Amino acid sequence: MTEARTSLRADARRNRQAVLDAARELFTERGDGVQIDEIAERARVGVGTLYRHFSDKQSLLAAIVASRFAAMTAVARAAEQLDDPGEAFRALLMGYLESAEGDAAFRFALLGPQEPDWHEINAEKQQFAEIVERIIRRAADAGHLRHDVTGNDFVLLTRGAMANMTGERDWRRHVALLLDGIRAQ
Template sequence: MTTREPTLRADARRNREAILDAASDLFARRGESVQMDEIAERAGLGVGTLYRHFTDKQALRAAIIGRRFELMTGLARRAEQVEDAWTAFETLLYGYLESVQPDAAFRLAVLGPQEPSWEAIEAEKSAFAAIIERIVRRAIDAGHLRADFQPSDFVLLTRGAMANMSGDQDWRRYLTLQLEGVQTGAAPAPAQPEDRGHAS
């Protein structure tokens, strides 16, 4: 009994990742029109297996977001170690957006009309949000961000930039204009990509 349980857990993890990979691909290609049975077929699993992991598309969207948040928490921790408060803020902000730019399924999950099941990924969301809050507070205390800037405003900035990632729209130009509205006079100009380097 004890030797079988780890194998089952590993199988379940593999099935879950296969489902998320399939859902991400199909959502990116076709958006909300994708059906659960199509996701199961793409993942090479039965529909029953899919529903044992995810009850509906809202739960799938939340899991796609949660998986991205897990990755971004690592970036956020590295950004938090940057000594300069403004550079830390920019490292997190641009690193986050550069990471999600090729992830159309994540952007759809965040920006789509259907609200994800946030309670399913509360731990991932909370871990990422806590680091955002600390980085924002440092930038405010250092005089780089306006005093009324909230951690939730970080979300507004990223969602606005993500909404400008389709087609030929320039999300970097959008973000530069937005940052000019939240920086104080003491803050440096937003870094260009070649100055900042690529966060990973």
């Protein structure tokens, strides 16, 4: 957490959290069509208060992603501690997706029409990516994954599965099919 976030007054922290909660709800309900003034109204704060915390919709989406990345990094650290490299990769992938399944606003932020403003959450993203790369390399070196699988492939796998977390689609079947494709022969 940045120093600016930890040094906020109690009322400012409550307002920031109310804005994040309202944005999560509205993005989950309606996707990108949500307007800033609607988020402020749902959070019961003024638009000016919202803008003091978030300069635009992209910075708000980045904050949603950043909060989820903290949880995702914890999942990745736990997976990295597993002795079996193949199980470590599976735990990482499934833990990431199961966490994303319960957070439609996070999925929207990643899959929506605009990428989040990564510069605001670069440290979190970099830390997560480094752990993912180590897990993938270990699994590939142990013969559990194709040697050409990379962290970028992890992004493709997870985004594909997240796109199938709606309605009657079975994202777990999607993942099983994908895992068959990246498994070492």
